[in-house]
Amino acid sequence: xxPASFDYESPKTLNEAITLLASREDAKLLAGGHSLLPAMxxxxxxxxxxxxxxxxxxxxxxxxxxxxxxxxxxxxHAAVAASRLLLASSPLLAQAACxxxxxxxxxxxxxxxxxxQAHPSADYPAAILALDANIVATSQSGERVIPAHSxxxxxxxxxxxxxxxITEIRVPKTxxxxxxxxxxxxxxxxxxxVGVAAVVRGATGKIDDVAIGITGVAEVAYRATAVEDxxxxxxxxxxxxxxxxxxxKVEALxxxxxxxxxxxxxxxxxxxxxxxxALSSKRK
Amino acid sequence: MKKNVRIVINGAEHRAEVEPRLLLVHFLRxxxxxxxxxxxxxxxxxxxxxxxxxxxxxxxxxxxAVQADGRSITTIEGLxxxxxxxxxxxxxxxxxxxxxxxxxxGMILCAHDLLQQNASPSEQEIRDGIxxxxxxxxxxxxxxxxxxxxxxxxxxxxRAAARAAD
Numbered sequence: 001x002x003p004a005s006f007d008y009e010s011p012k013t014l015n016e017a018i019t020l021l022a023s024r025e026d027a028k029l030l031a032g033g034h035s036l037l038p039a040m041x042x043x044x045x046x047x048x049x050x051x052x053x054x055x056x057x058x059x060x061x062x063x064x065x066x067x068x069x070x071x072x073x074x075x076x077h078a079a080v081a082a083s084r085l086l087l088a089s090s091p092l093l094a095q096a097a098c099x100x101x102x103x104x105x106x107x108x109x110x111x112x113x114x115x116x117q118a119h120p121s122a123d124y125p126a127a128i129l130a131l132d133a134n135i136v137a138t139s140q141s142g143e144r145v146i147p148a149h150s151x152x153x154x155x156x157x158x159x160x161x162x163x164x165x166i167t168e169i170r171v172p173k174t175x176x177x178x179x180x181x182x183x184x185x186x187x188x189x190x191x192x193x194v195g196v197a198a199v200v201r202g203a204t205g206k207i208d209d210v211a212i213g214i215t216g217v218a219e220v221a222y223r224a225t226a227v228e229d230x231x232x233x234x235x236x237x238x239x240x241x242x243x244x245x246x247x248x249k250v251e252a253l254x255x256x257x258x259x260x261x262x263x264x265x266x267x268x269x270x271x272x273x274x275x276x277x278a279l280s281s282k283r284k
Numbered sequence: 285m286k287k288n289v290r291i292v293i294n295g296a297e298h299r300a301e302v303e304p305r306l307l308l309v310h311f312l313r314x315x316x317x318x319x320x321x322x323x324x325x326x327x328x329x330x331x332x333x334x335x336x337x338x339x340x341x342x343x344x345x346x347x348x349a350v351q352a353d354g355r356s357i358t359t360i361e362g363l364x365x366x367x368x369x370x371x372x373x374x375x376x377x378x379x380x381x382x383x384x385x386x387x388x389x390g391m392i393l394c395a396h397d398l399l400q401q402n403a404s405p406s407e408q409e410i411r412d413g414i415x416x417x418x419x420x421x422x423x424x425x426x427x428x429x430x431x432x433x434x435x436x437x438x439x440x441x442x443r444a445a446a447r448a449a450d
Binding site for chain 2: 108
């Protein structure tokens, strides 16, 4: 399978990339290429120009920025999964990253590329939502910080403007909270049939605050606010009942493998398991 | 609009003018003439086309040749440093880690990445590690055994080399 012909540019700087992107309506950005290249081979996408971000240096960092950790958009899933900084200070993204695809995919795929793709069964969105992360988009008019809750707007659709490039992801440190990503893998594709990311803050047996992001169930990842509201200030024994609201008011996707009802059921079970595990894994 | 690329494959430099849409796997097989890298699904699912790009396992059907410009590739032909087989190749031979052999180059290069990250993987870690490589013959058990055996061989040789250096 061979993609349709296209022009190819590999800018060395972010500024060059932004200028190129603004100059051509028919251009697409190429990062790890593990969503775009398969789509191009199937001729589902035929951009006239590919702007390869892979030659832009210094956009794959993961660094401590005080209250938050800043992740360059070109950090690969493998780098996120193995980051000692993330594992020590904000492990949820790393917990999600090690569940993406396989070794080869994690070596190429990037966090910026995955977020921009906004696949309804991608792993990162659940974690990004549960962390209230911020996504930094850069264009000729400067930087724009997009909060996670307004970033994912639909299936394969985000709040990014056509002239913007994701440059950084900022995640808060979660010291004192337990974090878990629980995933039911599709046996063939490896995508999440359901993926639940949970951040739980609380003393022994009692939940002070909780955030839950769920991917795979609906057209777009969402926060399970009904579960969160039912658990703030409650004892751990409330988890089982609260988790039953994991897919309330959600229009669930269905396919040959998993019906909408089955996905809703999995969302409840995986939410319960994620919360129980997060509470018991809570670091001091 | 063709592009000039320079790709080092198994230590040898290959220069060519290519269409940007040329996939790395086609560059390896058709431009460099190295047919040890196999094409299976062409949809980045089966892993048959796995090679090392700057030492890391990638599916060469999902990398453009232009993305590999200036980079270094190792294919199955270049894995062994000398006339002898690489310990992972030896282990696949000894443990019958293949039947038809179509998936084998990709399996071996993926196992190489896995063992670089984790020198002594558990059985589950091996099964997770080769999760992106499909085999339709073996049922995987002998492949898992081969990766375990390769891990033992490589660790033994590393210890022997460390002793020799002392």
